[in-house]
Amino acid sequence: MNPFLQIERDGGIVTVRMNHPETRNALTSPEQIQEFVDLCAELRRDRSARVMVLTGNGSAFCAGGNVKDMRSREGIFAGSPFELRNTYRDGIQRIPLALYELDIPVIAAVNGPAIGAGLDLACMCDIRLASSSALFAESFVRLGIVPGDGGAWLLPRIIGIPKASLMAFTGDTINAAKALEWGLVEQVCTHETLQAEAHSLAQRIASNPGHALRLCKRLLREGQHMRLDSLLELSAAYQSLAHHTEDHQEAVAAFMDKRKPGYLDR
Structure with a gap:
Protein backbone atom coordinates (compact mmCIF):
# COMPACT_ATOMS: atom_id res chain seq x y z
CA MET A 1 0.00 0.00 0.00
CA SER A 207 7.75 34.52 8.26
CA ASN A 208 8.80 34.66 11.93
CA PRO A 209 12.07 33.34 13.38
CA GLY A 210 12.01 29.60 13.86
CA HIS A 211 13.54 29.66 17.34
CA ALA A 212 10.89 32.10 18.57
CA LEU A 213 8.08 29.95 17.16
CA ARG A 214 9.40 26.81 18.85
CA LEU A 215 9.98 28.45 22.21
CA CYS A 216 6.61 30.24 22.10
CA LYS A 217 4.78 26.99 21.35
CA ARG A 218 6.57 25.26 24.23
CA LEU A 219 5.51 28.04 26.62
CA LEU A 220 1.89 27.70 25.52
CA ARG A 221 2.02 23.93 26.05
CA GLU A 222 3.73 24.15 29.46
CA GLY A 223 1.37 26.91 30.55
CA GLN A 224 -1.56 24.49 30.44
CA HIS A 225 -0.34 22.64 33.52
CA MET A 226 2.04 25.04 35.33
CA ARG A 227 1.50 27.66 38.00
CA LEU A 228 2.01 31.27 36.92
CA ASP A 229 5.20 31.70 38.94
CA SER A 230 6.68 28.52 37.41
CA LEU A 231 5.75 29.64 33.90
CA LEU A 232 7.31 33.04 34.50
CA GLU A 233 10.57 31.35 35.48
CA LEU A 234 10.48 29.25 32.30
CA SER A 235 9.61 32.35 30.25
CA ALA A 236 12.62 34.20 31.65
CA ALA A 237 14.90 31.31 30.72
CA TYR A 238 13.50 31.04 27.20
CA GLN A 239 13.64 34.81 26.75
CA SER A 240 17.30 34.90 27.72
CA LEU A 241 18.01 32.28 25.06
CA ALA A 242 15.99 34.17 22.46
CA HIS A 243 17.77 37.46 23.13
CA HIS A 244 21.09 35.86 22.23
CA THR A 245 20.12 34.55 18.79
CA GLU A 246 21.27 36.12 15.54
CA ASP A 247 17.69 36.11 14.27
CA HIS A 248 16.58 38.28 17.20
CA GLN A 249 19.28 40.80 16.33
CA GLU A 250 18.20 40.68 12.69
CA ALA A 251 14.54 41.17 13.66
CA VAL A 252 15.38 44.25 15.73
CA ALA A 253 17.64 45.67 13.00
CA ALA A 254 14.98 45.11 10.31
CA PHE A 255 12.35 46.78 12.50
CA MET A 256 14.56 49.83 13.04
CA ASP A 257 15.55 49.98 9.36
CA LYS A 258 11.95 49.46 8.21
CA ARG A 259 12.91 46.55 5.94
CA LYS A 260 12.02 42.89 5.57
CA PRO A 261 14.18 40.68 7.82
CA GLY A 262 16.30 37.82 6.52
CA TYR A 263 16.46 35.02 9.08
CA LEU A 264 19.14 32.32 9.11
CA ASP A 265 17.76 30.05 11.90
CA ARG A 266 20.69 30.98 14.11
Whole structure:
Protein backbone atom coordinates (compact mmCIF):
# COMPACT_ATOMS: atom_id res chain seq x y z
CA MET A 1 0.00 0.00 0.00
CA ASN A 2 1.17 3.53 -0.72
CA PRO A 3 2.48 5.65 2.19
CA PHE A 4 -0.28 7.14 4.28
CA LEU A 5 1.32 10.57 4.55
CA GLN A 6 2.08 12.63 1.45
CA ILE A 7 4.62 15.32 2.37
CA GLU A 8 5.36 18.54 0.49
CA ARG A 9 7.81 21.34 1.32
CA ASP A 10 7.61 25.03 0.50
CA GLY A 11 10.47 26.70 2.33
CA GLY A 12 9.70 26.43 6.04
CA ILE A 13 6.13 25.19 5.40
CA VAL A 14 5.56 21.44 5.55
CA THR A 15 2.22 20.29 4.12
CA VAL A 16 1.16 16.78 5.14
CA ARG A 17 -1.76 15.09 3.41
CA MET A 18 -3.33 11.88 4.66
CA ASN A 19 -3.57 9.99 1.40
CA HIS A 20 -5.87 6.98 1.69
CA PRO A 21 -9.07 8.54 0.32
CA GLU A 22 -10.50 5.08 -0.38
CA THR A 23 -10.78 4.53 3.41
CA ARG A 24 -11.65 8.17 4.13
CA ASN A 25 -8.17 8.37 5.65
CA ALA A 26 -9.09 6.03 8.50
CA LEU A 27 -6.33 5.16 10.96
CA THR A 28 -6.08 1.42 10.46
CA SER A 29 -2.54 0.16 10.80
CA PRO A 30 0.67 0.35 12.86
CA GLU A 31 2.44 1.54 9.72
CA GLN A 32 0.28 4.67 9.55
CA ILE A 33 0.97 5.41 13.19
CA GLN A 34 4.68 4.96 12.68
CA GLU A 35 4.62 7.40 9.76
CA PHE A 36 3.23 10.11 12.05
CA VAL A 37 5.81 9.37 14.75
CA ASP A 38 8.70 9.32 12.27
CA LEU A 39 7.56 12.55 10.64
CA CYS A 40 7.38 14.38 13.97
CA ALA A 41 10.84 13.11 14.91
CA GLU A 42 12.21 14.29 11.58
CA LEU A 43 10.63 17.74 11.91
CA ARG A 44 11.93 18.08 15.43
CA ARG A 45 15.46 17.64 14.06
CA ASP A 46 14.88 19.90 11.03
CA ARG A 47 15.56 23.44 12.22
CA SER A 48 14.48 24.88 8.85
CA ALA A 49 10.87 23.69 9.34
CA ARG A 50 8.69 26.42 10.86
CA VAL A 51 5.08 25.31 10.46
CA MET A 52 3.16 22.21 9.43
CA VAL A 53 -0.23 21.98 7.70
CA LEU A 54 -2.14 18.71 8.15
CA THR A 55 -5.03 17.87 5.81
CA GLY A 56 -6.63 14.94 4.02
CA ASN A 57 -6.95 13.93 0.39
CA GLY A 58 -10.39 12.96 -0.86
CA SER A 59 -13.73 13.71 0.75
CA ALA A 60 -12.71 13.28 4.41
CA PHE A 61 -10.12 14.67 6.79
CA CYS A 62 -9.99 11.45 8.83
CA ALA A 63 -12.76 8.95 9.56
CA GLY A 64 -11.07 7.67 12.72
CA GLY A 65 -10.73 3.96 13.38
CA ASN A 66 -11.77 1.31 10.88
CA VAL A 67 -15.16 0.01 12.07
CA LYS A 68 -14.86 -3.13 9.91
CA ASP A 69 -11.72 -4.08 11.81
CA MET A 70 -13.52 -3.40 15.10
CA ARG A 71 -16.33 -5.76 14.12
CA SER A 72 -13.94 -8.55 13.15
CA ARG A 73 -11.45 -7.74 15.96
CA GLU A 74 -8.64 -7.64 13.47
CA GLY A 75 -5.65 -5.38 12.92
CA ILE A 76 -5.13 -2.89 15.73
CA PHE A 77 -8.32 -4.14 17.44
CA ALA A 78 -7.20 -7.77 17.75
CA GLY A 79 -6.19 -9.61 20.91
CA SER A 80 -7.14 -9.97 24.55
CA PRO A 81 -8.01 -6.96 26.74
CA PHE A 82 -4.42 -6.90 28.01
CA GLU A 83 -3.06 -7.04 24.47
CA LEU A 84 -5.46 -4.32 23.30
CA ARG A 85 -4.38 -2.05 26.13
CA ASN A 86 -0.79 -2.35 25.03
CA THR A 87 -1.80 -1.93 21.38
CA TYR A 88 -3.31 1.45 22.26
CA ARG A 89 -0.37 2.49 24.43
CA ASP A 90 2.26 1.37 21.93
CA GLY A 91 0.17 2.32 18.89
CA ILE A 92 -2.26 5.17 18.30
CA GLN A 93 -1.45 6.89 21.60
CA ARG A 94 2.00 7.62 20.20
CA ILE A 95 0.40 10.08 17.74
CA PRO A 96 -0.84 12.61 20.33
CA LEU A 97 2.45 12.39 22.19
CA ALA A 98 4.39 13.04 18.97
CA LEU A 99 2.10 15.49 17.18
CA TYR A 100 0.83 17.54 20.12
CA GLU A 101 4.36 17.92 21.45
CA LEU A 102 5.88 18.83 18.07
CA ASP A 103 7.94 22.00 18.50
CA ILE A 104 6.63 23.83 15.44
CA PRO A 105 3.05 25.15 15.10
CA VAL A 106 0.61 22.77 13.39
CA ILE A 107 -2.44 23.89 11.39
CA ALA A 108 -5.24 21.43 10.68
CA ALA A 109 -6.99 22.16 7.37
CA VAL A 110 -10.10 20.06 7.95
CA ASN A 111 -11.34 19.39 4.43
CA GLY A 112 -14.21 17.04 5.33
CA PRO A 113 -15.51 14.83 8.15
CA ALA A 114 -13.26 14.52 11.20
CA ILE A 115 -14.84 11.69 13.14
CA GLY A 116 -13.76 9.98 16.37
CA ALA A 117 -9.99 9.67 16.26
CA GLY A 118 -10.12 12.04 13.28
CA LEU A 119 -11.56 14.80 15.48
CA ASP A 120 -8.99 14.06 18.15
CA LEU A 121 -6.27 14.27 15.49
CA ALA A 122 -7.47 17.76 14.56
CA CYS A 123 -7.48 18.68 18.25
CA MET A 124 -3.81 17.70 18.50
CA CYS A 125 -3.05 20.62 16.17
CA ASP A 126 -2.62 24.20 17.36
CA ILE A 127 -5.03 25.90 14.96
CA ARG A 128 -7.93 24.47 12.98
CA LEU A 129 -9.41 25.81 9.74
CA ALA A 130 -12.39 24.03 8.22
CA SER A 131 -14.11 23.65 4.91
CA SER A 132 -17.79 24.53 4.99
CA SER A 133 -18.44 20.84 4.28
CA ALA A 134 -16.47 19.64 7.32
CA LEU A 135 -18.21 17.65 10.04
CA PHE A 136 -17.02 16.86 13.56
CA ALA A 137 -18.00 14.11 15.99
CA GLU A 138 -16.55 12.67 19.20
CA SER A 139 -18.41 9.53 18.26
CA PHE A 140 -16.79 6.79 20.35
CA VAL A 141 -19.82 6.27 22.59
CA ARG A 142 -21.93 5.43 19.53
CA LEU A 143 -19.69 2.36 19.09
CA GLY A 144 -19.72 1.46 22.77
CA ILE A 145 -16.14 2.61 23.38
CA VAL A 146 -14.35 5.65 24.82
CA PRO A 147 -11.89 8.17 23.38
CA GLY A 148 -8.71 6.11 23.40
CA ASP A 149 -6.29 8.59 21.89
CA GLY A 150 -6.45 11.63 24.13
CA GLY A 151 -9.75 13.19 23.11
CA ALA A 152 -10.99 13.38 26.70
CA TRP A 153 -7.97 15.59 27.48
CA LEU A 154 -7.76 17.54 24.23
CA LEU A 155 -11.37 18.47 23.40
CA PRO A 156 -12.31 20.09 26.77
CA ARG A 157 -9.24 22.31 26.56
CA ILE A 158 -10.48 23.69 23.25
CA ILE A 159 -14.25 24.04 23.68
CA GLY A 160 -14.70 23.64 27.44
CA ILE A 161 -16.04 20.81 29.59
CA PRO A 162 -19.80 21.36 28.98
CA LYS A 163 -19.60 21.30 25.18
CA ALA A 164 -17.00 18.53 25.16
CA SER A 165 -19.27 16.51 27.46
CA LEU A 166 -22.20 17.09 25.12
CA MET A 167 -20.22 15.84 22.14
CA ALA A 168 -18.70 12.87 24.01
CA PHE A 169 -21.93 11.73 25.72
CA THR A 170 -24.17 11.99 22.64
CA GLY A 171 -21.71 11.20 19.86
CA ASP A 172 -23.63 13.78 17.83
CA THR A 173 -22.13 15.35 14.72
CA ILE A 174 -21.76 19.12 14.42
CA ASN A 175 -21.20 21.06 11.22
CA ALA A 176 -18.53 23.63 10.45
CA ALA A 177 -20.71 26.59 11.43
CA LYS A 178 -21.36 25.12 14.88
CA ALA A 179 -17.68 24.25 15.23
CA LEU A 180 -16.81 27.90 14.53
CA GLU A 181 -19.42 29.10 17.04
CA TRP A 182 -18.00 26.78 19.71
CA GLY A 183 -14.38 27.75 19.03
CA LEU A 184 -13.41 24.30 17.77
CA VAL A 185 -12.18 25.93 14.54
CA GLU A 186 -10.87 29.43 13.94
CA GLN A 187 -12.12 29.93 10.40
CA VAL A 188 -14.55 28.34 7.94
CA CYS A 189 -13.66 28.53 4.24
CA THR A 190 -15.21 27.26 1.08
CA HIS A 191 -13.96 23.84 0.04
CA GLU A 192 -12.19 25.46 -2.90
CA THR A 193 -10.28 28.04 -0.81
CA LEU A 194 -9.42 25.97 2.28
CA GLN A 195 -5.95 24.90 1.21
CA ALA A 196 -5.03 28.39 0.01
CA GLU A 197 -6.23 29.92 3.30
CA ALA A 198 -4.28 27.36 5.32
CA HIS A 199 -1.14 28.01 3.26
CA SER A 200 -1.58 31.77 3.64
CA LEU A 201 -1.78 31.39 7.41
CA ALA A 202 1.23 29.08 7.36
CA GLN A 203 3.19 31.72 5.42
CA ARG A 204 2.35 34.37 8.03
CA ILE A 205 3.58 32.06 10.77
CA ALA A 206 6.66 30.90 8.86
CA SER A 207 7.75 34.52 8.26
CA ASN A 208 8.80 34.66 11.93
CA PRO A 209 12.07 33.34 13.38
CA GLY A 210 12.01 29.60 13.86
CA HIS A 211 13.54 29.66 17.34
CA ALA A 212 10.89 32.10 18.57
CA LEU A 213 8.08 29.95 17.16
CA ARG A 214 9.40 26.81 18.85
CA LEU A 215 9.98 28.45 22.21
CA CYS A 216 6.61 30.24 22.10
CA LYS A 217 4.78 26.99 21.35
CA ARG A 218 6.57 25.26 24.23
CA LEU A 219 5.51 28.04 26.62
CA LEU A 220 1.89 27.70 25.52
CA ARG A 221 2.02 23.93 26.05
CA GLU A 222 3.73 24.15 29.46
CA GLY A 223 1.37 26.91 30.55
CA GLN A 224 -1.56 24.49 30.44
CA HIS A 225 -0.34 22.64 33.52
CA MET A 226 2.04 25.04 35.33
CA ARG A 227 1.50 27.66 38.00
CA LEU A 228 2.01 31.27 36.92
CA ASP A 229 5.20 31.70 38.94
CA SER A 230 6.68 28.52 37.41
CA LEU A 231 5.75 29.64 33.90
CA LEU A 232 7.31 33.04 34.50
CA GLU A 233 10.57 31.35 35.48
CA LEU A 234 10.48 29.25 32.30
CA SER A 235 9.61 32.35 30.25
CA ALA A 236 12.62 34.20 31.65
CA ALA A 237 14.90 31.31 30.72
CA TYR A 238 13.50 31.04 27.20
CA GLN A 239 13.64 34.81 26.75
CA SER A 240 17.30 34.90 27.72
CA LEU A 241 18.01 32.28 25.06
CA ALA A 242 15.99 34.17 22.46
CA HIS A 243 17.77 37.46 23.13
CA HIS A 244 21.09 35.86 22.23
CA THR A 245 20.12 34.55 18.79
CA GLU A 246 21.27 36.12 15.54
CA ASP A 247 17.69 36.11 14.27
CA HIS A 248 16.58 38.28 17.20
CA GLN A 249 19.28 40.80 16.33
CA GLU A 250 18.20 40.68 12.69
CA ALA A 251 14.54 41.17 13.66
CA VAL A 252 15.38 44.25 15.73
CA ALA A 253 17.64 45.67 13.00
CA ALA A 254 14.98 45.11 10.31
CA PHE A 255 12.35 46.78 12.50
CA MET A 256 14.56 49.83 13.04
CA ASP A 257 15.55 49.98 9.36
CA LYS A 258 11.95 49.46 8.21
CA ARG A 259 12.91 46.55 5.94
CA LYS A 260 12.02 42.89 5.57
CA PRO A 261 14.18 40.68 7.82
CA GLY A 262 16.30 37.82 6.52
CA TYR A 263 16.46 35.02 9.08
CA LEU A 264 19.14 32.32 9.11
CA ASP A 265 17.76 30.05 11.90
CA ARG A 266 20.69 30.98 14.11
